[in-house]
Amino acid sequence: MGDSTLIQGRYRLLERIGRGGMGEVWRARDESLGRRVAVKCLKPLGTGHDHSFTRVLRERFRREARVAAALQHRGVTVVHDFGESDGVLFLVMELLEGRDLSRLLEDNKHHPLPVPDVVDIGEQVASALAYTHEQGIVHRDLKPANIVRLADGTVKICDFGIARLGHDVGFTARLTGTGIAMGTPHYMSPEQIGGDDVDRRSDLYSLGCVLYEIATGVPPFDLDDAWAILVGHRDTEPEPPRTHRAELPAYLDRIILDLLAKRPDQRPDDARELGRRITAGRTAPAYAPAVPAPRTRMPEPVGGRAALPSWTHGMTTGHKATGTGLRSTPPDPAAGLSGEWIPRPAGDEAAAPAPAPDERPDPAPEEAAALAGRHSAGVNLGRLGRWEEALALHRAVAAERERLLGPDHPDTLASRYEVAFTLSRTGYAADALRAYKRVAEARIRVLGTDHADTLAVRQEMAYALGRLGRHADAHQVYTSVLAARERVMGADHPDTLRCRHNLAFNLGRLGRPEDAHRMAREVAAARARVLGPEHPDTLVTRYEVAYELSRLDRWQEALVTYREVAEARESALGPDHPDTLAARYEMGISLGRLGRSTEALALYQELIDDRTRAQGPEHPETLRARHGLGVNLGRLGRWEEALAESREVCAIRERVLGPDHPDTLVSRREVAVGLGWLGRWAAALTEYRRVAAARERVLGPDHPDTLAGRDDEAHCLEQLGRGAEAVELYRRVAVQRGAGAR
The missing domain is CATH 1.10.510.10 (Transferase(Phosphotransferase) domain 1)
Structure with a gap:
């Protein structure tokens, strides 16, 4: 085939644009519809194949071409047509630019x-x-x-x-x-x-x-x-x-x-x-x-190439593309997030014996023991943070236990619970919620509503609801579980206190910081009495107390509490433990809010060194500490240094996290702030607009963060003397806020 060949009176080949092992690809024009297309022509098989083989090949080609043509997805090349011309099989596809x-x-x-x-x-x-x-x-x-x-x-x-x-x-x-x-x-x-x-x-x-x-x-x-x-x-x-x-x-x-x-x-x-x-x-x-x-x-292969x-044998390398060679620490309170949810200890099942609803024969002892060992191995993988491996293992064990023991056997449900728990810890909150619901329904049916295992899975359902932003629904479930735990286990049982901690956290997310602070203080006091003042669970709740104090603008009390938590964690966990470093970071935020930016600057400089040593220079938490450093340089009026720091952090975050990641956008806004303070309002406007556009693209035009970005843009326009544009933008934002409030 050559240039200007017309296939089936319709597809005119214009330019060969590719050649591969099975044929050639041509840029072509569909003369009937007047559109550009790509035509892939398969090489003839030659004389080495008999007619029956060629006939089968053609039939298979037509069948597979029909299948390919039926694929409708934006990520799959569209097949328009297929056929045979002068003994050459061809496909007509969309032309990809x-x-x-x-x-x-x-x-x-x-x-x-x-x-x-x-x-x-x-x-x-x-x-x-x-x-x-x-x-x-x-x-x-x-x-x-x-x-x-x-x-x-x-x-x-x-x-x-x-x-x-x-x-x-x-x-x-x-x-x-x-x-x-x-x-x-x-x-x-x-x-x-x-x-x-x-x-x-x-x-x-x-x-x-x-x-x-x-x-x-x-x-x-x-x-x-x-x-x-x-x-x-x-x-x-x-x-x-x-x-x-x-x-x-x-x-x-x-x-x-x-x-x-x-x-x-x-x-x-x-x-x-x-x-x-x-x-x-x-x-x-x-x-x-x-x-x-x-x-x-x-x-290892045996006998060299014969393996x-x-x-x-004799295969060539062909063409390759080139020729040369969980737990997270809490984020910045300024972003509206804090603390951490407290899961039950991985693998703490406390499953009481219950008869299986069906009459399956008991598995062989060695088979049951092997499954129990694999279950424990999955739990241990989770403790090490290797959640994806844990998920695969728990799924396999759950399927095998269901086959051997039945779907409602406590061991099967324990494995299903671990599947849901692992989904939750790997970011699949919606999938986890569905899995928890199925386990909860079965446990209620088999064990009863007040059994410890039933309450455990219901509490994890509330956790998943919170992760999905459904805090009102989570509140209802936590309240119900807490009442049952207090009735069955008592007010000071560790599981009861865990539920109360999560309820306090959720109250904060519902915009009730006073209630959240009161309950967190009560839980912290009870945990100190039951578990000890330096137990990790006690310190987690005291951390939450400090965060709610910061939300109430009681920064001095928050600073004192964060400092006490940091010192206790350093003693118990070590100076480089992520939880210790997280508390120190919060101390820096509190110092800055109290106007003690010189102290905050010194703290952040030490924290950056420690984070870099423990986690690396481009770890998100190292960059968060550097962001705090830049903010406090600005508060001290050192705007040239603040701008340089913000630009560097923004560039790294864009490369590591992506241009639309919330942390990247926070850094880009800080760049704009620095430019504004230095009187470079035109450059600041460009940055503010990039932030607002990205937030609108990711969060939507009516999201509070998007609207805050538009306010920044309007303020910048005002500083540039473009008052009419600023007023129009302020009005538009006000209308959108009003519509969102209704």
């Missing part, structure tokens, strides 16, 4: 992509894979060249259907007659290399390879010998991406390594779970460094 990831890396001189771009690409591809996998379609050849990013930022996966066709013909997991495999060794899953059946989790492994490369600049196994690459995928644990690029967020490092697990059952369950994990990490990054999980070491399937 963008660059594939291979080209993006090449244009970036083989440097990794910015972190926000990596996260955004991963999130969009996960969404597209979730959709296609739910349609029963596995791509089988996911690689940078098959992922295109359009000019508007939309990411699309190409070649669905083509990859499946290649598999049917025998390209994907075997050599062609030329000795070149379809698919590139750099992105093939271990099961694909072994010639085993592949499912959606093979695509997830390939996506892990892609994310690894665009995040670090090199594939996970960057070797020149194809066989060595295949052995690497099968037998060698990849180096963590952060060893190549320390600035990568810990959650992203963990996700990529989980995608690259050797066994499919060790990877995320599906692409939708992967998408949730990316979203949770992007919107609420973990403040504690991730604990590296031990990776399973696969058996791999024969089809891999």
Whole structure:
């Protein structure tokens, strides 16, 4: 085929824009509709195949093309038409005006992509894979060249259907007659290399390879010998991406390594779970460094190359994209958040024996013991903060216990409870709430409404409601559980006090700081009496007392309480423990609010050094301390220094957290404040507008933070002498506030 060829009297080929193992891609014009399209022409198979094989291939092509054409998702390339012309099979697809990831890396001189771009690409591809996998379609050849990013930022996966066709013909997991495999060794899953059946989790492994490369600049196994690459995928644990690029967020490092697990059952369950994990990490990054999980070491190959399937011998490397090598501390009270929810101790089940409702035979003792051991292992993984691994293990144990013991057996419900608990601690509050509800209904039915386990799961339901912002609903559940705990266990039982602490916290979120402060003081006194004045639970409640004092503008009392908590935590936990550092940070806020900015400045300087040593220079909490330093430099009138500090923190936050993250926007606003104090109002207006636009995009036009940003913008216009524009903007904000209040 050549330039100006007309296919089926309709599609005119204009320019070849790509060539691959199975054919060519042409820029073309649909003469019937007058639109630009892309036409992929598959290479003829040649004379080596008999007519019956060719006939079967054509039928499979038509079937797979119909499947591809039926896919309707913004992340999947649209297939318009398909057919055969002069013995050549072809697909007509939307013409993508963008660059594939291979080209993006090449244009970036083989440097990794910015972190926000990596996260955004991963999130969009996960969404597209979730959709296609739910349609029963596995791509089988996911690689940078098959992922295109359009000019508007939309990411699309190409070649669905083509990859499946290649598999049917025998390209994907075997050599062609030329000795070149379809698919590139750099992105093939271990099961694909072994010639085993592949499912959606093979695509997830390939996506892990892609994310690894665009995040670090090199594939996970960057070797020149194809066989060595295949052995690497099968037998060698990849180096963590952060060893190549320390600035990568810990959650992203963990996700990529989980995608690259050797066994499919060790990877995320599906692409939708992967998408949730990316979203949770992007919107609420973990403040504690991730604990590296031990990776399973696969058996060493025996007998050299013979350990791999024969089809891999002589395989070339092909093309790769480049050629070169929880617990969080409480956030700033100024943001309206404080303290922490207090979960029950992980694994504290106190399950009373109860008969299973069905008459299943008891499992063998060794089988029950093995499940109990795996259950405990999941609990311990949670204690170490390795929640994703804990979730996978608890799900597996729950399914096995349900099969052996029945859905309402206490052991099954204990595992279901742990699944919900782990979902809650990994940011999936809505999923956790649904799971808790099912466990609560079963426990009420089997154990009764006042059983300790029933109350425990209902209390966790309230926790999940709070995380979802449904504080009024959470209040009702906490109040009901507290009444039952006091009736059954007594007012001073640790579980009763835990419930009262959470109720106090929730009162604060309901805008009742006086009630929250009163109840928190009562709980702190009771915990000191029952558990001791320096017990971690006592100190957590005293921390909450201090926060409610700050909300009541009783800053001197808040400072004294925070200082006492910090000293006690340093004695019990050590000076570098996150809880100790969190209390010291709150001391700095209190000092600043009291006008003692010189003291606050000294405290923040020490805290930055300690945070950097303990958690790293780009950890979100280190940056939060640096933000506090900049604020107090401004309060002392040192605006040039304050502006420089704010700009640097803003740049790091934008790179690490993303341009629209709340912390980034807080820093950008601080840059604008500094510019304003230095009389540079035009530059300040630009920054204020960026903040307001981002908040409107993320939070909506009527959100209080968005409206506050518009107020800042109007004030800036006023300072620039643009009074009419300022008045109009003030009026618009007032109308929106009034509409929101109704």
